[in-house]
Amino acid sequence: MSIWQSVAQQIAATTGQPFNPTAPDNLGGGCINNAFRLGDGTQTWFVKTNSVAALTMFEAEAHGLHALAASQTLQVPRALCTGIAGESSFIVLEYLQMGRGSTAAWREAGEQLAAMHRHSADRFGWDRDNTIGATPQPNTWNSDWVTFWREQRLGFQLAEAARNGHHGQLQRLGERLLECFPAMMDHAPHPSLLHGDLWGGNIGFSERGTPLIYDPATYFGDREAELAMTELFGGFPADFYAAYRATWPLDSGYRVRRSLYNLYHVLNHLNLFGGAYRTQAEHMMQTLLAER
Numbered sequence: 001m002s003i004w005q006s007v008a009q010q011i012a013a014t015t016g017q018p019f020n021p022t023a024p025d026n027l028g029g030g031c032i033n034n035a036f037r038l039g040d041g042t043q044t045w046f047v048k049t050n051s052v053a054a055l056t057m058f059e060a061e062a063h064g065l066h067a068l069a070a071s072q073t074l075q076v077p078r079a080l081c082t083g084i085a086g087e088s089s090f091i092v093l094e095y096l097q098m099g100r101g102s103t104a105a106w107r108e109a110g111e112q113l114a115a116m117h118r119h120s121a122d123r124f125g126w127d128r129d130n131t132i133g134a135t136p137q138p139n140t141w142n143s144d145w146v147t148f149w150r151e152q153r154l155g156f157q158l159a160e161a162a163r164n165g166h167h168g169q170l171q172r173l174g175e176r177l178l179e180c181f182p183a184m185m186d187h188a189p190h191p192s193l194l195h196g197d198l199w200g201g202n203i204g205f206s207e208r209g210t211p212l213i214y215d216p217a218t219y220f221g222d223r224e225a226e227l228a229m230t231e232l233f234g235g236f237p238a239d240f241y242a243a244y245r246a247t248w249p250l251d252s253g254y255r256v257r258r259s260l261y262n263l264y265h266v267l268n269h270l271n272l273f274g275g276a277y278r279t280q281a282e283h284m285m286q287t288l289l290a291e292r
Contacts, residue, residue: 002086003049003085003086003088003090004021004023004024004038004085006084006085006086007038007047007083007085007090007092008020008021008038010081010083010085010092011038011045011080011081011092014080014081014092015043015080017043019040019043020040021038021039021040022039022040022041024036024037024038024047025037025038027046030201031272032050032133032134033048033049033050033054034048034049034050035047035048036048036049037095038092039095044095045080045092045093045094045095046077046092046093046094046095046096047090047091047092047093048090048091048093049085049088049089049090050088050089050090051087051088051089052084052087052088052089053089054089055082055083055084055089057130057131057134058082058089058090058091059082060128060129060130060131061079061091061130061215061216062079062081062082062091063128063130063218064130064196064216064217064218065077065078065079065093065214065216065218066079067193067218068116068193068195068213068216068218071115071116071119071193073112073113073115073116073119074109074112074113074116074211074213075206075210075211075212075213076212076213076214076216077093077094077095077096077212077214078093078094079091079092079093079094080092080093080094093214096204096206096212097206097207098204098205098206098207098212099205099206099207099208099209100205100209101204101205101209101211102209103237103239104209105205105209105210105211106211106236106237106239106240106243107239107240107242107243108210108211108243109203109211109236109240109243110236110239110240110241110242110243110244110245110247111243111244111246111247112211113198113226113244114223114243114244114247114248115247116192116193116195117192117193117194117223117226117248118192118248119192119193120190120191120192120193120220121191121193121220122143122191123141123142123143123191123220124141124142124143124144124145124148124191124219124220124221124222125139125140125141125142125148125152125219125220126139126141126218126219126220127139127141130196130217130218130219131217132196132197132217132265132268133197133268133269133272134272135157135160135268135271135272137152137156137196137217137219138152138156139152139219140152145185145188145189145191145221145222146181146182146185148221149181149185149222149225149260149261149264150178150181150182153264154174154177154178154181154260154263154264154267155178157264157267157268157271158170158171158174158178158267160267160271161174161267161270161271164270164271164274166270166278169282170278170281170282170285173285173286174285176285176289177263177285177288177289180289180292181260183292184256184257184260184288184292185257185260186253186257187251187252187253187257189221189222189223189224189251191220191221192220192221192222192223192226193218193220194218194219194220194221194223194225194226195213195216195217195218195226196216196217196218196219196221196226197215197216197217197229198213198226198229198230199229199230199232199233200230200233200234200235200236201215201233202214202215202216203236222257222261223248224250224251224254224257224258224261225261225264227241227244227250227254227258228257228258228259228261228262229261229262229265231258231262232262232265232266256288256291259284259287259288260288262284263281263284263285263288266280266281266284267281
């Protein structure tokens with residue numbers, strides 16, 4: 001049985017409807033997964049595949065999408081099922097035809113993200129670990145945000161960098177930063193429901209202009225960590241930020257915390273891709289230490 005026969009059987013079993021697709025359309029995918037459109041003329045699904053070992057990553061993605069959907073704020077693709085087919089794992093998602101975002105749509109995205117962040121928990125973390133890109137992301141519950149971010153975000157990425165051979169100045173700067181980290185994280189956020197990996201590649205708009213988010217790394221954390229990442233790789237339009245702040249203003253001191261939060265993602269890119277990200281991470285840490 002081919003992988004696509006197995007996937008089709010799982011789709012049919014989950015939906016309770018026959019599904020006999022034609023050959024899949026290869027959509028290319030990113031640097032982590034392969035992506036396909038699979039349809040039979042009546043139903044169309046978006047399928048991502050990877051190695052068998054990636055099943056837990058797909059299961060965590062589905063779990064995160066269910067949680068984001070339950071907030072009834074920003075639209076996310078429906079996660080239908082996950083499974084193993086031959087030597088591959090897969091996740092089947094609702095296929096959404098994409099359009100372009102207008103000024104009004106970006107404002108709506110900012111307002112709805114703020115509404116999503118209003119969904120809270122009594123601690124920081126998540127009920128399962130997941131991944132940020134292909135990197136493991138630990139989410140053990142913790143009532144203290146400073147401890148959570150220092151140990152399960154920056155500390156974890158620095159340890160990953162050491163395992164990947166990045167020693168020397170990067171680790172020395174990292175140790176100094178972790179030592180003075182509590183004084184730099186000078187506010188007391190409430191746990192907010194976060195997408196967790198919200199950059200320009202993980203937000204889009206439907207044909208009707210409805211904002212969509214996907215590929216989450218969900219957990220409960222400081223909403224500023226989410227806003228910070230939206231600014232990391234080019235940023236979103238100004239209307240998005242204006243609408244967010246009009247709905248829920250940010251606390252003072254965000255500019256410094258933004259760099260602390262984005263350092264996590266730069267370190268993750270160093271661990272995934274190497275290269276110039278080390279220089280960028282070291283520069284960010286030097287700047288933060290000079291400003292403390």
